[in-house]
Amino acid sequence: MVVGAGGVAVGTEQRVTAAAHRPSRREAARGLLVSAAALALAPAVADSGPARPAGDFRGGAFDETYRGRRIRGSWVPDPAGPEAGGAWRIAVDGRPLHLMRRADGTWLSMLDHYTSYPTPLAATRAAVDQIGPRQRLRAPAPGPDGGEHTGGHTHMGGRHGVPA
């Protein structure tokens, strides 16, 4: 796709490809990274189920079979130290599932983007509910350096080529 710069108001012929403004790899990875500062601001949610103390997301690692699929999740602290936060690493039948955190402390998955759930486990189960029979999560795309994306999340981007 070609993104016309200033096209709406000015109608210039200058064109910028989407790739030029594509979030950097670091920016893309930030989808998984929750800074300690952001978490500190997340209020406890009074009306989304039982009240939980802020920060308890670090516990609650899980490994279970849900609707015939193996779901695993654990909190992985950032190697830079506790100040840098960390990320939930989730796998469904071995393939990574990207979770996002809402400011109210709840969680969304890439499969269920318009509803949030009180815990990573609940969000993961809800994601499994959306995977049809004989379907799997898409395999993670190799990163630019040939390795996986940071945090092993499947940002689906990967193949960011723009048609000439």
Add this chain to the structure above:
Amino acid sequence: MAYLRKNVRTLTAGERRRFVDALLTVKRRGEYDEFVRLHIDYYTADGEDGLRAAHMAPSFLPWHRRFLLELERALRRVDSSVTVPYWDWTRDRTTASVPWTRDLLGGDGRRPDRQVMTGPFAYAAGHWTLREGVTDAAFLTRDLGGSDDHLELPTGGELRRALDDPVYDAWPWNSTVRHGFRNKLEGWGSGTGSASWHNHNRVHRWVGGAMLGGASVNDPVFWLHHAFVDLQWHRWQSAHRDGRYLPEGPPGAGDEQHGRVVARHDRLPPWDETPDQLEDVSRIYRYA
């Protein structure tokens, strides 16, 4: 000369065919999948770091307005008579109404894999293979009405409650704000379950399948839905003459939202326009 965006139920048979054909051409050229990727890339949630341009943010409306304009340009390069129609989900509320007809978007997904089997976007028709998605399914999926939880589309009354709010948006400018037109329309409620889905979000949920996930653009109803959402911004401006996009200026350095929202005169990535420039597009298109 401004062009018209019409209610999809008023399109003639010829207009329906040309709209569908233009979409299929944009898809065949590989451009469509770029739209799917762009939308995925700009989904930043508000519990995370970084600028939120597209969702859980004041710029939800201008971002999608600009995104629709981009698609509409791609369609009009194929056929200059085509514009993006809108789906009024407060009126066309059943799985048998527009746009779920064979001459438009086709119908519901089948059991149990939710695969859309009818219309031009059915996998078997050969023109609509998903290349960007969360699962490895190559076919379009839907689950109209959320057959498991019998969801209703938002009502005119619920939409009215959003339109009646005279303030565009309010601090903290995210998914937790309880007042302001933007979040009432975008539809982030508190809690989980049916009561927490409103207006825009609820429609994504009602359509289900691809529309529920990060790759919702894979279902062409995305554009018809967002054209109707865009029309609400226009209606809100007509109802509240002094109503402007907020925040007017960027949140300061001490504000938790510093650097995380697009203010009225900030550039709205990935484009070079500002919300201010996108508030009035009447020179480009109007709604019939």
